[in-house]
Amino acid sequence: MAADIPVEPGLRRVPRQGLVFCFLVAFCIVIWLTAQTGWLEHGSSRDVLVAPGMEHWLGTNEIGQDVLVGLILATPTTLALATVTAILAGALALSAASLVVLGGPLVAGVVLRTVDVLQVVPSMLLLLFVAALVNPGLIALVLLLTVTGWSDDVRIVVAVLRREVRRENILYARAMGAGWIYCWRWHLLAALRPLVGVVIVQNLRQAALKSAGLGFLGLTDPRLLTWGSMMQSAMDQLYTGAWIWLLLPPAFLLSLFLHWILKLSDPRVQSGLELEQRL
């Protein structure tokens, strides 16, 4: 019966998504360099709330800043914020899971109880509270999102890791005198790589959503230009008609990014499931 269900050839799509990711990284580096050299400036001008035209392709905001330049400059910040948070949270989840499986019952108990506690904490409430107090910049925001986001993935990594340590290659390596660090580096990490990919992609989505939400509420450092903060400043123009060029472009880019992550997670999830079926 299971054979009747059509399964999309997910793994074939991974290289294409990888190319898109590489292109995005290169794009972000170029934008960052141009911003550093002062070639792209988001300065204000007398052209206030100008509709899109030849001079300003996506119009200007209420203090005369070019929306297109703002969008371009906000892209590396938004993407870097989500990516770094996702990678850090994934790495923390992997480390915690490794401690649970390899660290003995006492360490496992401490880590798992901490995860239990963090999983039932309404993290958005704490984020709102801390962000209201400190108005976090880029680094503080990454730390905040990492601290509140790593615990969701620990159990799933623990489950796979527990199966993996019982495999013959590990038992054989251990019998031959290999230490756990060697086994982790050369056997476990390789086997876990697809699952860690899934975890990072899911964290990417959560980090992008939360950071955009905080930016939209105006709770981040005002100097931190993100798509969320651009939407927040556009909210004052909802009834003037300027929302078309102020609100829609950042909203569209943010949704497109989240949609891309969602599509990206499909093949990664499938490859993760295939991995689990093989175990």
Place this chain on the structure above:
Amino acid sequence: MTDTSVVSVDRELSVARGFRSVPFANLVRFASGLILRLLVFASIVAICVVLPRLMPGNTLEIMLSTDLARGLTPAEVRDLQENMGLGGDLFGQVLDYTANLLNGDLGYSIPHAAPVGQLLIAAFPWTGLLILGAAPIFLIGGALAGIEAGRMPGQGVDRWSTPLITVMASLPPFVGAVLLLLVFGVLWPILPTSGAQPLFPATETLSHAFDIARHAVLPSLALALHELARFFFLARAETIHLAQRDFVVNARARGVSVWRIRWVYIGRSLVPAYLARLSDTMTGLISAVFFVEIVFSYPGTGYLIYSAILERDYDLLQGTIVFVAGFVLLVNWCVDGLATRLAERG
């Protein structure tokens, strides 16, 4: 295997795990869940009380920096400091706050000139109304669409509903809310865009209720659209799985009607998974409500938190967060217990 043997196997398993009986094991799990949540609640209270006091400056200093507070004598400032729970050392302040909290006192909001508890009592029902308005749409709508899509994956309803809901799932809650506000409030103004009732509410009960319902339509819809995707994908995945189970295959072979299979055989079996997902997404639901309330200026707890942030009203902020966190943990504990109980039925 007879029912008796099933029970005895259950009992043996429980004994092997160190419990005397299945109900006792459930009780232990239920109690440990409660203790865990109490610990979490205590941690949240500690964070909310300690963190603002460790930051440079405090509520009083921020208040005194405004024009409204100029001209206070040092004695008045000292009194104000005592009344705001900012007198003495940090440990004493934490003890005072905890003692007040145990007496049901969540603090006093000076900008609103009212106790935090009173403000929460006024705001919380509006948040409840939005959640109750949205819940049938995302729970029942998600189940109906998910079952239809999951019955024939890749064909029929699934071909258009899954891509559509995937796009919807890509919209952050505030983007969906803003788009609804723009379409039905600005471009085609048929529904109210802000507030929970008209400026001058109707005197007749029926008209008043109708006005309240009209004001809740867009925020509830925004919330429901955001949550719908989660339950759609869950129902779709579960239906694909359930459609292959023996009891469904057998029912189909016996000629049980398609509608009965959909709603009685598959629909009922979705309930435990739905409850488990509801427990998982409770915090997500609450944060989505915040964004929706802020976009629609809806006077619920989310909007209260937002106004507390804008006014730097830390007493109101920490009181509201402590209250909402307590509520979320309580609901989460109940739903978790119910989901475990239902899942045991298989």
